[in-house]
Amino acid sequence: MNYADIKELDIQDGDGARVSIYVSGCHFHCKECHNKEAWDFNYGKEFGQAEIDRIIDLMDNDYISGLSILGGEPLELVNQKGLVPLVNQVKERFPDKTIWCYTGYDFEKDVLNDMYKKFPFTKELIEKIDIMVDGQFEIDKKITDLKFRGSYNQRKIDVKASLESNSLVKMAFGDEARYENREEKVPAKAPKIIWITSFVKEKEKKSKIIEPAQPVYIQHYTLPKEQKIELIHSEEFERIAAKSILR
Numbered sequence: 605m606n607y608a609d610i611k612e613l614d615i616q617d618g619d620g621a622r623v624s625i626y627v628s629g630c631h632f633h634c635k636e637c638h639n640k641e642a643w644d645f646n647y648g649k650e651f652g653q654a655e656i657d658r659i660i661d662l663m664d665n666d667y668i669s670g671l672s673i674l675g676g677e678p679l680e681l682v683n684q685k686g687l688v689p690l691v692n693q694v695k696e697r698f699p700d701k702t703i704w705c706y707t708g709y710d711f712e713k714d715v716l717n718d719m720y721k722k723f724p725f726t727k728e729l730i731e732k733i734d735i736m737v738d739g740q741f742e743i744d745k746k747i748t749d750l751k752f753r754g755s756y757n758q759r760k761i762d763v764k765a766s767l768e769s770n771s772l773v774k775m776a777f778g779d780e781a782r783y784e785n786r787e788e789k790v791p792a793k794a795p796k797i798i799w800i801t802s803f804v805k806e807k808e809k810k811s812k813i814i815e816p817a818q819p820v821y822i823q824h825y826t827l828p829k830e831q832k833i834e835l836i837h838s839e840e841f842e843r844i845a846a847k848s849i850l851r
């Protein structure tokens with residue numbers, strides 16, 4: 605396995621301050637991927653015990669809450685093999701620190717139903733991971749302020765709870781705290797909403813008025829130039845939309 609980078613301090617890819625590793629190699633080739641250079645399996649340097657020792661050394665600080673594994677694609681076959689010794693040694697040394705893994709694969713369909721059957725080391729690897737963020741990055745579902753993920757189709761999965769209960773246990777993202785009290789936030793009357801495809805520039809807005817079915821959830825979102833927008837997430841349409849734009 606090759607790796608593109610090891611970051612000593614990462615506060616974007618998981619809870620708290622973390623050490624992160626970017627492995628090389630990804631066949632997904634998502635549109636507008638930010639790590640295109642890491643699609644090549646030969647990119648970067650070879651990963652071995654020296655890198656594991658370095659990661660463990662970096663993690664040996666109270667302020668580090670865990671390790672994040674990104675790519676490239678950590679669950680490509682060659683990368684799974686390369687990561688097993690890393691996760692085993694990290695968990696042995698720091699049983700209370702978390703391991704997050706970002707993958708373009710689908711947790712149930714690809715990991716549990718396919719890889720678990722085909723690859724002998726998948727189970728050993730997955731059982732050491734606490735949180736998996738799954739699903740490919742989808743540019744038309746990108747929202748710039750999403751926490752710990754690039755597009756809102758990606759899910760944060762509690763791996764241990766899912767394995768123990770034999771069912772998918774999703775966790776709320778930090779940016780989705782607004783959804784936690786859903787009942788309170790559902791307006792009495794469903795508003796008209798305007799779909800928008802980009803929150804970056806007003807002129808890029810494409811809109812359409814519709815009457816959404818319940819439930820709708822509301823958050824406040826601050827645009828550049830101090831514009832404010834009231835957003836709605838509709839599970840029925842699985843889209844983020846704007847209710848109104850306030851100047």
Ligand code: SF4
Nearest residue numbers: 630633634637676708
């Ligand atoms: S899965 Fe990740 S690394 Fe691979 S192409 Fe998509 S965004 Fe890029």
